[in-house]
Amino acid sequence: MLRTEREVLFGGAAGPGKTSGLLMAALMFANVPGYSALIVRKTYTDLALPGAIMDRSHEWLGPTDAVWNDVKKRWTFPSGATLSFGYLDSARDHFRYQGMEIQGLFVDELTQIPENQYLYLLSRLRRLEGTSVPLRVRCASNPGGIGHDWVFRRFVKSPTKERAFIPARLDDNPYLDREQYKKTLENLDDITRQQLLEGLWVKDEGEAIFKREWFAERYDASDMRHRNSAVGHYIFWDTAYKEGEENDYSAASVFHLSQDYRIKLCECLREKLPFPELTWRMEELAERYARDGKLRAVVVEDTGAGTSALQTLADSSRLIAPYLKPFRPKGKKTERAREASVWARRGMVLLPQPNAAAPYLNELEEELFAFPNVEHDDLTDTIVMGILYLRHFLAEGARFAGAA
Structure with a gap:
């Protein structure tokens, strides 16, 4: 939340609180008039599942003065700031946000999203001259998925002054019953278990059929x-x-x-x-x-x-x-x-x-x-x-x- 780089990926193991961290980061400037943030997942179902990020926002914001618009899937705060939810389910869904102006982009499970859609959403980041709110992109993800290669290349392998990678490890979350969670992962294949348990950016190269x-x-x-x-x-x-x-x-x-x-x-x-x-x-x-x-x-x-x-x-x-x-x-x-x-x-x-x-x-x-x-x-x-x-x-x- 406090990193100064424009793009930050909190990625790796499952269970360290990535989704909560993403929602916290999106709410950091909800008290600033004109602030606009967008949280994105691959599908609307992914957003709305019990315990998923949009459901969690209702748990957190429901008792507050923030107002929910169920048609636009958007929270509006007393300051006038907004937090919207969106998805990228099809190859052209990124064009749904063509006219949007945001200061914060927050992508949950980045490796499920194609690179071209992510790069397009970066173009929606802009602000008025003199605005104090920084333009930020914060992402969370496990390894694997269709975007594994480009996410690894962009964040893990080649960080820059404007991009940072923060490893996410199971031990980061002291509130999770880690021993029981580890047992639930025992039946997974070796590659998936390494991805979710250890947060390793590995994939099964031997399985790929087309080179x-x-x-x-x-x-x-x-x-x-x-x-x-x-x-x-x-x-x-x-x-x-x-x-x-x-x-x-x-x-x-x-x-x-x-x-x-x-x-x-x-x-x-x-x-x-x-x-x-x-x-x-x-x-x-x-x-x-x-x-x-x-x-x-x-x-x-x-x-x-x-x-x-x-x-x-x-x-x-x-x-x-x-x-x-x-x-x-x-x-x-x-x-x-x-x-x-x-x-x-x-x-x-x-x-x-x-x-x-x-x-x-x-x-x-x-x-x-x-x-x-x-x-x-x-x-x-x-x-x-x-x-x-x-x-x-x-x-x-x-x-x-x-x-x-």
Whole structure:
């Protein structure tokens, strides 16, 4: 709370009071008129769980003069200062805060959040000239999660005068029954136990199926010559939708098949899409890639909502029906991924360069290069689906290029 660096991460073991520390830090300037703070977690459910940070704020602030707005999820204090709660559930949720002006950003479980969303939220930090409240970012997190690599790199490995890392250890909290808590962690795998019990920034490198070095060659997705010279466009959908409040994500990947029979990833999306929005989104994406006459297939995983989407679109959409191809996955996800990784290792799969034409890239890479140790794997599923569907082309290209 008293550190002077702009960005501070309190991270490591579970149980040392990270969430309470984060809420305390957010409330430090609640007596200052005009002060605005934002607390963020990955999902709204994460915020609202019993004992989670938003629930804890009600326990602390409910008996005070602070006023809660349940629509805006915001506390307003007698000074006029505000404390808001937000989430970053989808790839574009950070744009929800586009017009926001805050002096304090507080992120709970930072490793669950992609780097590009975190960096975008930093742009919301600003204040009026002469204001005494410092601009601050305070984060709390355990190791692991999709953001493990970038959080470790930014805070633990490379601290600066503006960024600090404070190790969080179980022994920091004298009020926790530590012996009983240690027993609850005994059944975890070695990596997770080291992360939560000892706060070690380790991960299971042996489990990763796709290696970053296999994708060293990149192409510029903003250069339309790649699209114009493509032999065909292929869209792959993992709808993964289920009814209820906790809907899974639908994901799609689009590949260009190049003239040398390599495939170039040109677009990814991941959204929560209930019916009928799901089928509308599938039609819209297909329409964009059909304009040049090179759309060859819209491949849909033929399970769950994918089966319903295939039937609905086949009956109702003249545009997309001729391109629909059901894909029935066989074997375990990891087995399919290892099969697909062969073609990535041979250099037959190209990812785009990181630029404005590929806003999804950071989120995709964090998932792809950590798979299967990830919270969400839907984007990786569509990549694997695309490689396996197009592998006969990749085989031709590999033979032509003399790939091993």
